[in-house]
Amino acid sequence: MKILFTNPAPIIKYGMQPGFEKHGWQTDRLEVPEQTADGLRRKIDAFKPDYLFTDSGVAHQDIIFPILEQTAIPHIYWAIEDPVANAVMAMTWAARSVLSLTPCVEMLDNYKRNGHRAICIPFAIDPDYYYRYPVEPELAMLDAVHIGNNYNVFPERVAAYRYIIQPFIDRSANLAVYGMDWRNPSHAYTLPDRVNKGYLAHECTGPLYSSAKIVLGLHSIVDSATMQSMRTFEVLGCGGFLLTQRTKAISSMFEDHKHLVASSSYRETVELMKYYLPRDEARARIAEQGMKHVHKYHTYERRVAEILQALP
Secondary structure (H helix, E strand, C coil): CEEEECCCCHHHHHHHHHHHHCCCCEEEECCHHHCCHHHHHHHHHHHCCCEEEEECCCCCHHHHHHHHHHCCCCEEEECCCCCCCHHHHHHHHHCCCCEEEECCHHHHHHHHHCCCCEEECCCCECCCCCCCCCCCHHHHCCCEEEECCCCCCCHHHHHHHHHHHHHHHHCCCCEEEECCCCCCCCCCCCCCCCCEEECCCHHHHHHHHHHCCEEEECCCCCCCCCCCCCHHHHHHHCCCCEEEECCHHHHHHCCECCCEEEECCHHHHHHHHHHHCCCHHHHHHHHHHHHHHHHHHCEHHHHHHHHHHHCC
Protein backbone atom coordinates (compact mmCIF):
# COMPACT_ATOMS: atom_id res chain seq x y z
CA MET A 1 0.00 0.00 0.00
CA LYS A 2 1.05 3.60 -0.62
CA ILE A 3 0.38 6.67 1.50
CA LEU A 4 1.16 10.29 0.63
CA PHE A 5 1.64 12.79 3.46
CA THR A 6 0.56 16.28 2.47
CA ASN A 7 2.71 18.08 5.06
CA PRO A 8 6.46 17.63 5.76
CA ALA A 9 6.41 18.66 9.43
CA PRO A 10 8.93 16.92 11.75
CA ILE A 11 6.09 14.97 13.40
CA ILE A 12 5.50 13.37 9.99
CA LYS A 13 9.05 13.20 8.66
CA TYR A 14 10.53 11.76 11.86
CA GLY A 15 7.41 10.12 13.26
CA MET A 16 4.28 8.99 11.48
CA GLN A 17 5.91 8.41 8.08
CA PRO A 18 8.55 5.92 9.32
CA GLY A 19 5.80 4.36 11.42
CA PHE A 20 3.93 3.41 8.25
CA GLU A 21 7.15 2.30 6.57
CA LYS A 22 7.78 -0.16 9.41
CA HIS A 23 4.49 -1.79 8.48
CA GLY A 24 5.67 -2.27 4.91
CA TRP A 25 3.90 0.71 3.36
CA GLN A 26 5.48 2.82 0.64
CA THR A 27 5.44 6.50 1.60
CA ASP A 28 6.07 9.91 0.12
CA ARG A 29 5.41 13.43 1.32
CA LEU A 30 4.62 16.80 -0.19
CA GLU A 31 7.53 19.13 0.53
CA VAL A 32 7.01 22.85 1.17
CA PRO A 33 7.89 23.99 -2.40
CA GLU A 34 5.33 21.47 -3.71
CA GLN A 35 2.49 22.67 -1.50
CA THR A 36 0.24 23.98 -4.23
CA ALA A 37 -2.77 22.40 -5.92
CA ASP A 38 -0.68 21.68 -9.03
CA GLY A 39 2.17 20.34 -6.92
CA LEU A 40 -0.16 17.94 -5.13
CA ARG A 41 -1.68 16.76 -8.42
CA ARG A 42 1.76 16.09 -9.88
CA LYS A 43 2.79 14.17 -6.76
CA ILE A 44 -0.38 12.08 -6.90
CA ASP A 45 0.11 11.35 -10.61
CA ALA A 46 3.70 10.24 -10.03
CA PHE A 47 3.27 8.32 -6.75
CA LYS A 48 -0.30 7.01 -7.18
CA PRO A 49 -1.11 6.78 -3.46
CA ASP A 50 -3.80 4.57 -1.97
CA TYR A 51 -4.30 7.11 0.85
CA LEU A 52 -3.63 10.77 1.57
CA PHE A 53 -2.70 11.82 5.10
CA THR A 54 -2.89 15.35 6.53
CA ASP A 55 -1.84 16.47 9.99
CA SER A 56 -3.08 19.75 11.42
CA GLY A 57 -5.03 21.25 8.51
CA VAL A 58 -4.16 24.88 9.14
CA ALA A 59 -3.93 26.71 5.79
CA HIS A 60 -3.99 23.45 3.79
CA GLN A 61 -7.65 23.22 2.89
CA ASP A 62 -7.44 25.37 -0.26
CA ILE A 63 -4.86 22.95 -1.66
CA ILE A 64 -6.23 19.62 -0.48
CA PHE A 65 -10.03 19.95 -0.42
CA PRO A 66 -10.36 20.41 -4.23
CA ILE A 67 -8.20 17.32 -4.77
CA LEU A 68 -10.37 15.27 -2.42
CA GLU A 69 -13.44 16.39 -4.34
CA GLN A 70 -11.88 15.51 -7.70
CA THR A 71 -10.41 12.12 -6.82
CA ALA A 72 -11.54 8.99 -5.02
CA ILE A 73 -8.39 8.74 -2.90
CA PRO A 74 -9.39 8.16 0.74
CA HIS A 75 -8.08 10.71 3.22
CA ILE A 76 -6.83 10.29 6.82
CA TYR A 77 -6.82 13.36 9.08
CA TRP A 78 -4.74 13.77 12.25
CA ALA A 79 -6.30 16.54 14.35
CA ILE A 80 -3.19 17.56 16.27
CA GLU A 81 -4.84 20.86 17.29
CA ASP A 82 -7.52 19.04 19.28
CA PRO A 83 -9.18 19.97 21.55
CA VAL A 84 -8.68 23.67 20.74
CA ALA A 85 -9.78 23.47 17.09
CA ASN A 86 -12.10 20.51 17.35
CA ALA A 87 -15.51 22.16 16.96
CA VAL A 88 -14.79 23.81 13.60
CA MET A 89 -11.54 22.83 11.88
CA ALA A 90 -11.45 19.19 12.93
CA MET A 91 -15.09 18.60 12.00
CA THR A 92 -14.55 20.24 8.60
CA TRP A 93 -11.64 17.91 7.85
CA ALA A 94 -13.33 14.87 9.37
CA ALA A 95 -16.23 15.29 6.95
CA ARG A 96 -13.75 14.75 4.10
CA SER A 97 -11.86 11.84 5.69
CA VAL A 98 -12.44 8.11 6.00
CA LEU A 99 -10.72 8.19 9.40
CA SER A 100 -9.82 10.95 11.85
CA LEU A 101 -7.13 10.63 14.48
CA THR A 102 -7.17 12.71 17.64
CA PRO A 103 -4.48 12.94 20.33
CA CYS A 104 -7.23 13.99 22.76
CA VAL A 105 -9.36 11.03 23.84
CA GLU A 106 -12.06 13.32 25.23
CA MET A 107 -12.89 14.50 21.68
CA LEU A 108 -13.99 11.06 20.44
CA ASP A 109 -17.60 11.63 21.48
CA ASN A 110 -17.74 14.79 19.38
CA TYR A 111 -16.60 12.92 16.27
CA LYS A 112 -19.16 10.21 16.95
CA ARG A 113 -21.98 12.75 17.44
CA ASN A 114 -21.14 14.25 14.06
CA GLY A 115 -21.09 10.86 12.34
CA HIS A 116 -17.31 10.65 11.78
CA ARG A 117 -15.08 7.62 12.27
CA ALA A 118 -12.28 8.49 14.71
CA ILE A 119 -9.77 6.90 17.07
CA CYS A 120 -7.40 8.32 19.68
CA ILE A 121 -3.80 8.45 18.47
CA PRO A 122 -1.57 10.28 20.98
CA PHE A 123 1.84 11.62 20.06
CA ALA A 124 4.78 9.22 20.13
CA ILE A 125 8.31 8.80 18.75
CA ASP A 126 10.31 6.78 16.26
CA PRO A 127 13.18 5.20 18.26
CA ASP A 128 15.44 5.26 15.21
CA TYR A 129 15.43 9.07 15.39
CA TYR A 130 14.71 9.80 19.04
CA TYR A 131 17.40 7.92 20.93
CA ARG A 132 20.19 8.82 23.34
CA TYR A 133 22.72 10.94 21.45
CA PRO A 134 26.36 11.19 22.53
CA VAL A 135 26.71 13.74 25.31
CA GLU A 136 28.16 17.04 24.11
CA PRO A 137 30.34 18.55 26.88
CA GLU A 138 29.24 22.14 26.28
CA LEU A 139 25.56 21.17 26.43
CA ALA A 140 26.16 18.98 29.48
CA MET A 141 27.12 22.14 31.39
CA LEU A 142 23.50 23.32 31.18
CA ASP A 143 21.54 22.85 34.39
CA ALA A 144 18.29 23.03 32.44
CA VAL A 145 16.92 23.62 28.96
CA HIS A 146 13.49 24.23 27.51
CA ILE A 147 12.52 24.15 23.84
CA GLY A 148 9.19 25.69 22.88
CA ASN A 149 7.54 28.94 21.84
CA ASN A 150 6.07 31.44 24.30
CA TYR A 151 2.31 31.02 23.90
CA ASN A 152 0.19 33.73 25.45
CA VAL A 153 -3.25 32.14 25.01
CA PHE A 154 -3.26 29.21 27.45
CA PRO A 155 -3.61 30.40 31.08
CA GLU A 156 -2.36 27.15 32.62
CA ARG A 157 0.74 27.20 30.43
CA VAL A 158 1.48 30.85 31.26
CA ALA A 159 1.09 30.01 34.94
CA ALA A 160 3.52 27.11 34.52
CA TYR A 161 6.16 29.44 33.04
CA ARG A 162 6.30 31.01 36.50
CA TYR A 163 6.69 27.77 38.44
CA ILE A 164 8.63 25.59 35.97
CA ILE A 165 11.04 28.06 34.32
CA GLN A 166 11.22 30.97 36.77
CA PRO A 167 12.75 29.03 39.71
CA PHE A 168 15.81 28.27 37.58
CA ILE A 169 16.15 31.94 36.68
CA ASP A 170 15.71 33.13 40.25
CA ARG A 171 18.46 30.77 41.44
CA SER A 172 20.86 31.77 38.64
CA ALA A 173 20.95 28.27 37.16
CA ASN A 174 22.68 27.73 33.84
CA LEU A 175 19.44 27.77 31.83
CA ALA A 176 18.85 27.98 28.08
CA VAL A 177 15.41 28.49 26.52
CA TYR A 178 14.96 28.08 22.77
CA GLY A 179 11.91 29.26 20.84
CA MET A 180 10.04 32.30 19.63
CA ASP A 181 8.37 35.27 21.37
CA TRP A 182 10.14 34.96 24.71
CA ARG A 183 10.98 38.69 24.62
CA ASN A 184 7.59 39.83 23.29
CA PRO A 185 6.56 42.75 25.55
CA SER A 186 2.87 42.11 24.88
CA HIS A 187 3.06 38.65 26.45
CA ALA A 188 2.28 37.96 30.09
CA TYR A 189 5.65 36.29 30.65
CA THR A 190 9.04 37.17 29.20
CA LEU A 191 12.60 35.97 29.67
CA PRO A 192 15.81 37.83 30.44
CA ASP A 193 18.24 38.05 27.56
CA ARG A 194 20.80 35.79 29.21
CA VAL A 195 18.57 32.69 28.94
CA ASN A 196 16.71 33.52 25.71
CA LYS A 197 18.53 31.66 22.91
CA GLY A 198 16.05 32.11 20.06
CA TYR A 199 15.05 29.66 17.35
CA LEU A 200 16.48 26.14 17.25
CA ALA A 201 15.96 23.76 14.34
CA HIS A 202 14.18 20.54 15.26
CA GLU A 203 17.13 18.55 13.96
CA CYS A 204 19.30 20.05 16.71
CA THR A 205 17.08 19.07 19.63
CA GLY A 206 18.22 15.46 20.17
CA PRO A 207 21.76 16.18 21.42
CA LEU A 208 20.39 18.93 23.67
CA TYR A 209 17.85 16.59 25.28
CA SER A 210 20.50 13.90 25.73
CA SER A 211 23.10 16.23 27.21
CA ALA A 212 21.48 18.83 29.51
CA LYS A 213 21.06 17.88 33.16
CA ILE A 214 17.32 18.70 33.18
CA VAL A 215 14.83 19.31 30.37
CA LEU A 216 11.81 21.43 31.31
CA GLY A 217 8.40 20.42 29.96
CA LEU A 218 5.36 22.68 29.46
CA HIS A 219 1.84 21.98 28.21
CA SER A 220 -1.02 23.98 26.77
CA ILE A 221 -3.68 21.35 27.57
CA VAL A 222 -3.78 20.15 31.18
CA ASP A 223 -7.12 18.35 31.58
CA SER A 224 -6.91 15.58 28.96
CA ALA A 225 -5.89 12.02 29.77
CA THR A 226 -3.91 11.78 26.50
CA MET A 227 -3.25 15.21 24.98
CA GLN A 228 0.08 16.77 25.99
CA SER A 229 3.14 18.32 24.40
CA MET A 230 4.71 16.03 21.82
CA ARG A 231 8.05 17.01 23.36
CA THR A 232 7.31 14.78 26.36
CA PHE A 233 7.87 11.73 24.17
CA GLU A 234 10.78 13.27 22.27
CA VAL A 235 12.68 14.23 25.42
CA LEU A 236 12.18 10.82 27.03
CA GLY A 237 13.01 9.06 23.76
CA CYS A 238 16.37 10.85 23.71
CA GLY A 239 17.16 9.78 27.27
CA GLY A 240 16.54 13.22 28.73
CA PHE A 241 15.68 13.81 32.38
CA LEU A 242 12.32 15.60 32.18
CA LEU A 243 10.99 17.95 34.83
CA THR A 244 7.52 18.78 33.59
CA GLN A 245 4.39 20.66 34.47
CA ARG A 246 2.01 18.13 36.06
CA THR A 247 -1.06 17.47 33.90
CA LYS A 248 -3.74 14.79 33.71
CA ALA A 249 -1.98 13.19 30.72
CA ILE A 250 1.41 13.18 32.45
CA SER A 251 -0.11 11.50 35.49
CA SER A 252 -2.09 8.95 33.48
CA MET A 253 0.61 7.93 30.99
CA PHE A 254 3.80 8.12 33.09
CA GLU A 255 4.95 7.39 36.65
CA ASP A 256 6.33 10.31 38.63
CA HIS A 257 9.91 9.81 39.87
CA LYS A 258 10.17 6.70 37.68
CA HIS A 259 9.88 7.94 34.07
CA LEU A 260 10.09 11.69 34.78
CA VAL A 261 9.41 14.16 37.57
CA ALA A 262 6.44 16.54 37.70
CA SER A 263 5.68 19.77 39.51
CA SER A 264 2.54 21.78 40.25
CA SER A 265 4.09 24.70 42.12
CA TYR A 266 7.09 26.98 42.48
CA ARG A 267 8.02 25.38 45.80
CA GLU A 268 7.81 21.87 44.35
CA THR A 269 10.06 22.82 41.43
CA VAL A 270 12.63 24.29 43.83
CA GLU A 271 12.61 21.09 45.86
CA LEU A 272 13.09 19.01 42.70
CA MET A 273 15.96 21.28 41.59
CA LYS A 274 17.70 20.99 44.94
CA TYR A 275 17.35 17.22 45.06
CA TYR A 276 18.10 16.19 41.49
CA LEU A 277 20.67 18.69 40.19
CA PRO A 278 23.50 17.33 42.37
CA ARG A 279 22.42 13.68 41.96
CA ASP A 280 23.67 12.49 38.57
CA GLU A 281 22.90 8.83 39.23
CA ALA A 282 19.30 9.50 40.25
CA ARG A 283 18.70 11.56 37.10
CA ALA A 284 20.35 8.93 34.92
CA ARG A 285 18.21 6.16 36.42
CA ILE A 286 14.93 8.00 35.80
CA ALA A 287 16.00 9.08 32.31
CA GLU A 288 16.86 5.50 31.41
CA GLN A 289 13.52 4.21 32.66
CA GLY A 290 11.66 6.94 30.81
CA MET A 291 13.49 6.18 27.58
CA LYS A 292 12.78 2.45 27.83
CA HIS A 293 9.12 3.17 28.53
CA VAL A 294 8.51 5.32 25.44
CA HIS A 295 10.64 3.10 23.22
CA LYS A 296 8.44 0.17 24.20
CA TYR A 297 4.95 1.64 24.51
CA HIS A 298 4.88 4.98 22.69
CA THR A 299 6.22 4.46 19.19
CA TYR A 300 4.65 5.41 15.90
CA GLU A 301 5.00 1.81 14.79
CA ARG A 302 2.51 0.93 17.54
CA ARG A 303 0.30 3.91 16.72
CA VAL A 304 0.17 2.94 13.04
CA ALA A 305 -0.86 -0.60 13.98
CA GLU A 306 -3.94 0.93 15.63
CA ILE A 307 -4.62 3.09 12.57
CA LEU A 308 -4.46 0.13 10.21
CA GLN A 309 -6.91 -1.82 12.34
CA ALA A 310 -9.36 1.10 12.26
CA LEU A 311 -9.25 1.86 8.51
CA PRO A 312 -12.54 1.02 6.79
